[in-house]
Amino acid sequence: FELISDEGYRFDGRKPSELRRVRCNMGVFTQADGSAYIEQGNTKVLAAIYGPHEASNNMRSRVCLDKCFINCEFSQAMFSSAERKKRSRGDRKGKDMSAHIKQTFEAAVRTQLYPRSQIDIYLQVLHSDGSLYCACVNAATLALIDAGIAMKDYVCACSASLTKETSLIDINHVEELAGCAEFSAAIMPKLDQIIYSELNGRIHQDELGQLVDAVTNGCKDIFAVIDRFEVITDNTEIAVSPRSLHS
Amino acid sequence: MEDIFKHIQPVEYYKSFLKENIRPDTRTLQQIRKTTLNVGPITTADGSALVKIGNTMVMCGVKAELTQPTAEEPKKGIIVPNLDLPALCSSKFKPGPPNTQAQVGTKFLDNLIKIANLVNSEDLCIVPDKLVWVLYCDVTCLNYDGCVIDAAVVALVAALRSVSLPSVTLNEETDTPVTNINEKTPLTINCLPVASSFSFFESEHIITDPTLSEEDITSGCLTVVSDEHENLLLVDRPGGVSITEDQLEICIQRSFKRTKEVHKLYKAVHKPSESNDQT
Amino acid sequence: MIMKDDMHEVVEQPPTSKFQCEMNALKNADGSAFYSQGETSVMVAVYGPGDLKETKQEIDKALVEVDFRPKLGSPTVNEKYLERFVQGVCENAIMLALHPRTAFAIIVQIMQDQGSLLSCAINAVCVALQDAGVSMKHLPVAVTVALRKESESELEDATDVLIINPTIKEESESFSILTFVFDSVNKNLLCMHSQGPLLPKQHERCLKAAKEATEEVLKFFRDSVTQKVAAGLEL
Numbered sequence: 001f002e003l004i005s006d007e008g009y010r011f012d013g014r015k016p017s018e019l020r021r022v023r024c025n026m027g028v029f030t031q032a033d034g035s036a037y038i039e040q041g042n043t044k045v046l047a048a049i050y051g052p053h054e055a056s057n058n059m060r061s062r063v064c065l066d067k068c069f070i071n072c073e074f075s076q077a078m079f080s081s082a083e084r085k086k087r088s089r090g091d092r093k094g095k096d097m098s099a100h101i102k103q104t105f106e107a108a109v110r111t112q113l114y115p116r117s118q119i120d121i122y123l124q125v126l127h128s129d130g131s132l133y134c135a136c137v138n139a140a141t142l143a144l145i146d147a148g149i150a151m152k153d154y155v156c157a158c159s160a161s162l163t164k165e166t167s168l169i170d171i172n173h174v175e176e177l178a179g180c181a182e183f184s185a186a187i188m189p190k191l192d193q194i195i196y197s198e199l200n201g202r203i204h205q206d207e208l209g210q211l212v213d214a215v216t217n218g219c220k221d222i223f224a225v226i227d228r229f230e231v232i233t234d235n236t237e238i239a240v241s242p243r244s245l246h247s
Numbered sequence: 248m249e250d251i252f253k254h255i256q257p258v259e260y261y262k263s264f265l266k267e268n269i270r271p272d273t274r275t276l277q278q279i280r281k282t283t284l285n286v287g288p289i290t291t292a293d294g295s296a297l298v299k300i301g302n303t304m305v306m307c308g309v310k311a312e313l314t315q316p317t318a319e320e321p322k323k324g325i326i327v328p329n330l331d332l333p334a335l336c337s338s339k340f341k342p343g344p345p346n347t348q349a350q351v352g353t354k355f356l357d358n359l360i361k362i363a364n365l366v367n368s369e370d371l372c373i374v375p376d377k378l379v380w381v382l383y384c385d386v387t388c389l390n391y392d393g394c395v396i397d398a399a400v401v402a403l404v405a406a407l408r409s410v411s412l413p414s415v416t417l418n419e420e421t422d423t424p425v426t427n428i429n430e431k432t433p434l435t436i437n438c439l440p441v442a443s444s445f446s447f448f449e450s451e452h453i454i455t456d457p458t459l460s461e462e463d464i465t466s467g468c469l470t471v472v473s474d475e476h477e478n479l480l481l482v483d484r485p486g487g488v489s490i491t492e493d494q495l496e497i498c499i500q501r502s503f504k505r506t507k508e509v510h511k512l513y514k515a516v517h518k519p520s521e522s523n524d525q526t
Numbered sequence: 527m528i529m530k531d532d533m534h535e536v537v538e539q540p541p542t543s544k545f546q547c548e549m550n551a552l553k554n555a556d557g558s559a560f561y562s563q564g565e566t567s568v569m570v571a572v573y574g575p576g577d578l579k580e581t582k583q584e585i586d587k588a589l590v591e592v593d594f595r596p597k598l599g600s601p602t603v604n605e606k607y608l609e610r611f612v613q614g615v616c617e618n619a620i621m622l623a624l625h626p627r628t629a630f631a632i633i634v635q636i637m638q639d640q641g642s643l644l645s646c647a648i649n650a651v652c653v654a655l656q657d658a659g660v661s662m663k664h665l666p667v668a669v670t671v672a673l674r675k676e677s678e679s680e681l682e683d684a685t686d687v688l689i690i691n692p693t694i695k696e697e698s699e700s701f702s703i704l705t706f707v708f709d710s711v712n713k714n715l716l717c718m719h720s721q722g723p724l725l726p727k728q729h730e731r732c733l734k735a736a737k738e739a740t741e742e743v744l745k746f747f748r749d750s751v752t753q754k755v756a757a758g759l760e761l
Contacts, residue, residue, distance in 0.1 A: 078308065079292035079295065124389065479729055486610075486613065
C-alpha cells in the first residue's frame with residue numbers, strides 16, 4: 001500500500017502539499033456565547049464557547065486572581081468513527097486531547113483581561129477522518145472569535161507526515177494508520193510562533209526541519225483560507241454590537 | 248432595554264406579549280417553528296439524521312454491531328437508544344455524568360421504541376440464540392432551545408429509516424460471522440411517530456412548541472406522540488399546573504396536525520444520503 | 527374493579543379491601559406511609575421542610591427532591607423516569623411558597639410491584655405528605671387504567687375491557703396502560719402518563735373512568751386520616 005503513487009498523488013487524489021477542502025461557519029448555536037463548525041475534508045468538528053463567566057461550583061478552586069482559567073472538554077460522538085466508541089468523553093484519549101487544547105489556548109487567549117473568570121471550550125466531533133487535534137483547534141479559534149474573546153492572534157493548526165522523503169500535509173485517517181511519523185503543530189500565523197507541537201512516531205533528526213517547515217506552511221495556508229472567509233468580517237460586526245445578558 | 252426587562256422580570260415580559268396573542272419570537276401561540284431534516288450527514292454511521300426545530304439542533308447516529316442475544320429473548324435483536332445533553336448545548340448543563348433530563352429522555356425514547364414497535368426485533372435476528380444485530384442509536388443535542396424530545400424523536404426515526412444492514416451468515420465451522428457488504432437490505436420501520444410538546448402558562452394559555460426561555464417560565468410540559476393513523480402512542484405529562492380535559496383535547500388535535508406536517512418531511516427524505524427537505 | 531363497555535354489567539370488588547395504608551410507619555421521618563393497592567405496596571418517607579446548601583436554595587420557594595428506590599439493586603434510568611412524575615405532582619400540590627430556602631426530600635421505596643406502580647406511589651406520597659402535616663393546595667389522586675382487547679373483536683373500539691388499577695397480569699394482557707393524576711378540588715388533570723396505541727375517544731373514555739375512580743381513593747384517604755387522628759385523640 002503506497003501513500004504516494006508514482007505520479008506523486010496521494011491516496012485521495014491530493015498532491016503532497018495540498019490541504020483538504022475546508023468549510024467553516026460561525027455563530028452556529030444560539031445558546032453558546034460563541035460557536036463554530038469546521039469541516040476539513042471529512043473531519044467535522046463543532047466548537048462552542050461559554051464565557052467568560054463566573055467559575056462554576058466544582059471549579060472554584062482553580063480561580064486565579066489575575067487571569068481567567070480555561071476549561072476544555074473534548075467529546076467524540078459515538079458514531080463518529082468506523083468503530084463505535086464506547087465512551088464519548090472522559091476516556092483517556094479524550095482527556096489527553098482536552099489537556100492539549102487547553103494548553104494551546106492558554107497561550108493564545110489574553111487571559112489577563114478576564115481575571116477570576118472561567119472560559120469553557122466544548123468540542124464535539126461528529127465525524128472523524130484524521131487531524132482531529134488540528135480541526136478542533138481551528139474550530140475553537142473561530143468560536144473564540146465569534147464569542148468576542150480577546151486573543152493575541154489566530155491559532156491555526158495543521159498536521160504532516162513524512163514518507164519517502166516527501167512530507168504530506170493534512171493527513172487523513174488512512175494516512176494516520178499507515179504508521180509513519182505524524183507531526184501536528186499549532187502556530188500563531190501573524191506572530192509566526194509555534195505554541196504547540198506534537199510528534200508521534202520516529203524520524204531522523206535531519207528530517208525534523210523538513211517536517212516543521214511543511215507544517216508551518218500548512219498552517220499558513222489554513223490561516224489564508226479561514227481569514228478569507230467573509231464569515232469573519234460579518235460576524236465581527238455582530239460581535240461588537242451589544243450582547244444580550246446570559247444567565 | 249428590553250433585554251434587561253426580560254432578564255429581571257421574565258414573567259411580566261412574557262405576559263405583555265401574550266396580551267397581544269403573540270410570543271416574543273413573533274409566533275402565535277399555536278405556531279410551530281420551522282423544522283428541517285437532513286438524512287445521512289455522517290458516513291461512518293450506518294444511519295444518521297440531523298434535525299433542526301427553530302434553533303434546537305439534534306443529531307442522531309445509528310451504528311449496527313453483532314452480538315449474542317439475551318437469554319430471555321434469543322430470537323430478538325436489541326435496540327439501544329441514548330440521549331445525550333452535553334454541556335455544549337446549553338449553559339444549563341454542566342460537564343459530568345449524564346444529567347437527569349438526559350436519563351429521562353433516554354427512557355422516553357426506549358419506551359417509544361417498544362410501544363410503537365418501531366423495528367421488528369425478529370428482523371434483527373440472524374441466527375437464533377447465537378447472533379443478532381444490536382442497533383446503538385446515539386442522539387446528541389447540539390443546541391438546546393426547547394422541545395428536545397420532539398427533535399430527538401424525529402431524528403431517531405429518520406436515522407433508523409436510513410439504515411441498511413448488510414447480510415450476515417454464520418460460518419458453521421469457525422463459528423464466526425461472515426458479512427457481505429454488497430448485499431444490503433434497508434430496515435423496515437413499522438410506524439412513523441411524531442412528538443409534539445406543549446406547555447401551559449398559568450392554566451390559561453397553551454403554548455405549542457416552547458423555546459428554552461418559555462420552558463423556564465411555564466410549567467407542566469405535555470408531550471404527545473402520535474402516528475399517521477391518529478393513534479396516540481405515548482402521552483407524557485410529568486406534573487405542573489392542572490389542566491382541563493378540553494385543553495388536553497386541543498393539544499391532542501394540534502399534535503395530529505403537526506404529525507401530518509412532519510410526515511411530509513419523512514416522505515421527502517425517503518431515499519437516504521443525498522436528499523434533505525424543509526417545511 | 528372491572529367495567530364493561532355497555533355499562534350493564536359492572537363487576538365490583540369491595541373497594542376498601544383493595545387499598546390499605548399505615549401512616550406514621552417510620553418514627554424518624556417527618557411523615558411516612560406504607561401504602562398498598564391490591565398486591566402492590568410502597569413505603570414512602572417524607573423529610574421536610576429541611577435545610578439546604580446555600581448555593582442550591584431558591585429564595586422564593588422550597589425545592590422538592592424525590593428518590594425512587596427499586597426493590598432490588600440500585601436506581602437506574604427507569605427510576606429516574608418515574609421520579610420526574612412524582613416530583614412534578616409534588617411541586618404542584620405542596621404550597622412551596624410557604625417554605626422558601628428549604629427542601630422536601632421524598633423517598634419512595636418499592637416493596638412489591640404487582641401492577642399500577644406509578645399510581646400507587648403517587649397516592650402513597652400524598653398520604654405521607656398528609657402524615658407529615660405539609661400544607662398542600664389540593665390532594666393529588668392517582669389512578670391507573672388499562673385497556674384490554676376482547677379476544678374476538680377486530681375493531682379497536684368495540685368492546686375493549688377497561689380495567690381500573692390493573693394487576694401485573696392484567697397489564698401484560700393490555701395493549702394500553704394509562705396513569706392519571708387529578709387534583710381533589712377541581713378534578714382537573716395534573717399529570718398523566720399513557721403508553722400504548724389508542725384512539726382519542728378511547729383516551730377520553732379512560733379519562734372519564736379514571737375521574738370517577740378517584741372518588742373511591744379520596745374516600746379512602748379521608749377514612750385513613752380520620753382513623754389516625756381519632757387514635758391520637760384517644761390517648
